[in-house]
Amino acid sequence: MADLFSDERFCEFLSKIDAQDAAKFKLSQVEDEHYDIYEFYGGVYAFLSKWESNEEIAAFFLVVGDDKAMLIDTGMGGGDIPQMIFRLIEDKELVVVYTHEHFDHIAFAGYFENEYMINVEESIERVNAGFTSDELSISRVRTDSPYPLEEGRATSAANIKPIEDGTVFELGNRTVKAIHTPGHSPASTCYYDEKYGLLFVGDIFASSTIYIHFDDDFFLKSDLDTFVQSLEKLMPYVHKSKYIYFTHPSVADKADKLVLLKDAVEEVRAGKVAYDIVHDELSQSDVKCYKTHGLNILVSLNND
Ligand SMILES: [Zn+2]
Numbered sequence: 001m002a003d004l005f006s007d008e009r010f011c012e013f014l015s016k017i018d019a020q021d022a023a024k025f026k027l028s029q030v031e032d033e034h035y036d037i038y039e040f041y042g043g044v045y046a047f048l049s050k051w052e053s054n055e056e057i058a059a060f061f062l063v064v065g066d067d068k069a070m071l072i073d074t075g076m077g078g079g080d081i082p083q084m085i086f087r088l089i090e091d092k093e094l095v096v097v098y099t100h101e102h103f104d105h106i107a108f109a110g111y112f113e114n115e116y117m118i119n120v121e122e123s124i125e126r127v128n129a130g131f132t133s134d135e136l137s138i139s140r141v142r143t144d145s146p147y148p149l150e151e152g153r154a155t156s157a158a159n160i161k162p163i164e165d166g167t168v169f170e171l172g173n174r175t176v177k178a179i180h181t182p183g184h185s186p187a188s189t190c191y192y193d194e195k196y197g198l199l200f201v202g203d204i205f206a207s208s209t210i211y212i213h214f215d216d217d218f219f220l221k222s223d224l225d226t227f228v229q230s231l232e233k234l235m236p237y238v239h240k241s242k243y244i245y246f247t248h249p250s251v252a253d254k255a256d257k258l259v260l261l262k263d264a265v266e267e268v269r270a271g272k273v274a275y276d277i278v279h280d281e282l283s284q285s286d287v288k289c290y291k292t293h294g295l296n297i298l299v300s301l302n303n304d
Contacts, residue, residue, distance in 0.1 A: 030088050034079030037088070041243060042196030043174075045088060046251055049078060057249040058104040061200055063193060065171025068093045072191055072200050073247070074108035077155070080146040081108045095169060097178065098160065099202025100188040101126050102219060103136055105247065110156030111147065118180045119162035123187035123220065130157040135218065181234055183227025184211060185220050190234060197242040197255070204230070205261055206248040212265070213280060213287040213298040224269055224303045231262040264293040277301070 028037035028045060035047045045062040060073035062085065069089040074081055074096065085094065096115040098106055101123035109115060109127050117124050136154045149156060165180035174195040181190050184203045191200040203211060204227075214222040238244075241255035267273050268290050275288040280298060290297040 028088070030084075032079065032084045032087075035081075035084060037084075040245070040252065042193060042198050044193075044196075044198065044245065046245070047075065047081075047084075048251070049075070051078065057247075057251075059245075059247050059249075059251045060105070061245055062088065063171065063174070063176060063191075063198075063200075064089060064092070065174045067172030068095060068170075070094075070169060070171055070176055070191075071096045071112070073097075073099055073105040073202070074112075076104035077107035077145070082111045083146075097163075097169070097176075097191060098127070098187070098189070099191070099200065099247075100185045102185060102203065103131055103155075105202065106158075107155055109160060110158035115158060115160045116163045116167075116178075117160045118178060118187050118189040119164055120182075120187040121162075123185070124160050124162055126220070128158045128160055130155045179234060179237065181230035183223055183230045185214065185222060187220075188230070190237070192237045192241070194240075197240055199234075199237055199241045199244045199255060199258075201244050201246050201258070203247055204234075205244060205246045205253070205257060207246070207250040207253065208248055209296040209298060210261065211282075211298050212303070213285070213300045214283055215285075215300050215302060216283065219283060222300060222303070224265065224299055228262070228265050228269055231258065231265065234258060235262070260293050261295060264290075264295050264297060267292060268297060268299065275299075 026039050028039050030037055035049055038046045040046050043064050046059055048057055048059050058076040060075045063070045069092050071085055096112045098117040106127050131154045132152050133154045163178055167178045169176045177192045179190045179192055181204060182188050188202055212222045212224050212227050238255050238258045243252050244255050245252045273290045273292045275290045277286055278289045280287045288299045
């Protein structure tokens with residue numbers, strides 16, 4: 001247990017949740033050279049890479065049902081994720097779903113059989129094509145792979161199939177529903193686990209900075225109005241949910257954080273919040289930075 005509680009990423013979440021739920025959290029018995037594997041509330045595994053600092057983490061999740069398991073995103077590269085996942089689920093059938101098309105969520109696309117993303121053609125085409133090393137030359141990305149790749153390629157080509165908004169996956173004694181929630185990116189999708197009241201929100205929420213500022217061929221386009229509409233659409237699920245699981249960087253929080261986010265972005269959209277113009281290294285562009293409700297929110301200069 002000493003190891004468990006010395007991990008600041010995990011401690012941060014434990015500090016936010018109910019004591020009876022916190023008592024259920026543990027490091028998995030299955031160990032991996034590259035990832036810390038935690039068992040979270042609701043029979044969920046969270047994978048946090050050992051080499052990244054707290055600010056750089058791109059967590060991803062595994063939901064295990066009686067018959068099938070669902071992997072939600074495949075991280076930003078490094079290690080051998082397929083091997084790690086199949087050690088955990090053994091002979092259960094696996095489905096892989098993606099919260100969106102960004103490079104730090106899809107590095108192992110193409111190494112699994114049943115992979116799905118919401119039906120946004122440009123996003124699926126983007127991921128199925130795979131990324132070259134040049135495209136991923138921005139910092140923080142692991143372009144080494146345990147599997148053979150053609151020279152100059154950083155990720156495999158994939159065969160991700162489209163799913164419709166509202167698709168329900170039956171995992172055996174639990175279901176997970178896909179809810180299309182664009183705004184951060186065109187394909188952004190939340191996954192709702194009704195049995196345990198969990199929402200997997202991808203990059204719609206982050207405990208560091210919330211990105212609604214992308215506007216290029218690599219990240220595709222964010223949109224503030226669409227982001228607000230998606231949060232409105234999500235509210236019935238938020239009200240039924242206990243926790244949200246997200247990617248960057250502290251992994252999880254109480255679900256009502258999305259109500260706070262909705263209030264914040266509505267005020268931003270209404271022009272009620274002052275902003276600074278800052279340079280964003282990731283998109284290599286100047287963007288508006290809003291600080292409100294304890295959140296940092298980046299919006300494109302073009303999004304008025
Ligand atoms: Zn993203």
